[in-house]
Amino acid sequence: MKRLLFIPGYQLTLIVIVMILYLTLLPQPLGEEEFPLFEDADKVVHFIMFGGLTGTFIFDRWRISKPLTLKAAIIVALCSAAFGALIEWLQYAMALGRAGNDVWDALANTLGAFTAVPICYWLHWINVVIKNRT
Numbered sequence: 001m002k003r004l005l006f007i008p009g010y011q012l013t014l015i016v017i018v019m020i021l022y023l024t025l026l027p028q029p030l031g032e033e034e035f036p037l038f039e040d041a042d043k044v045v046h047f048i049m050f051g052g053l054t055g056t057f058i059f060d061r062w063r064i065s066k067p068l069t070l071k072a073a074i075i076v077a078l079c080s081a082a083f084g085a086l087i088e089w090l091q092y093a094m095a096l097g098r099a100g101n102d103v104w105d106a107l108a109n110t111l112g113a114f115t116a117v118p119i120c121y122w123l124h125w126i127n128v129v130i131k132n133r134t
Helices: 011-025 041-063 070-094 103-122
Strands: none
Touching (some): 011 041, 041 103
């Protein structure tokens, strides 16, 4: 864990955001090369990207010793899903050859973002301390 402390806070999250913007907003981010994948593989990629975004932010908070509460982690997932919806709209508005406004992509973004929360909870990256209210 001490090996990761040299990385400034939120830099990992910023890297993930830049990668998502690059992969989703450029017309052909991987060049002219076509990768033969299964049908709707892009939905799996959207799920992983936005789950990764939520998970990375939660991990960054844990790494700098400021873990989120479960409620705050859910808010982070909601913001990540909203960011995914914004990207879908931008793909449509920019008209650079990307479909955009794909409801299934937006659903995959949302499911990925919210799936990251229980995984981070299981990894103890979320503050699970319950204060006694007596």
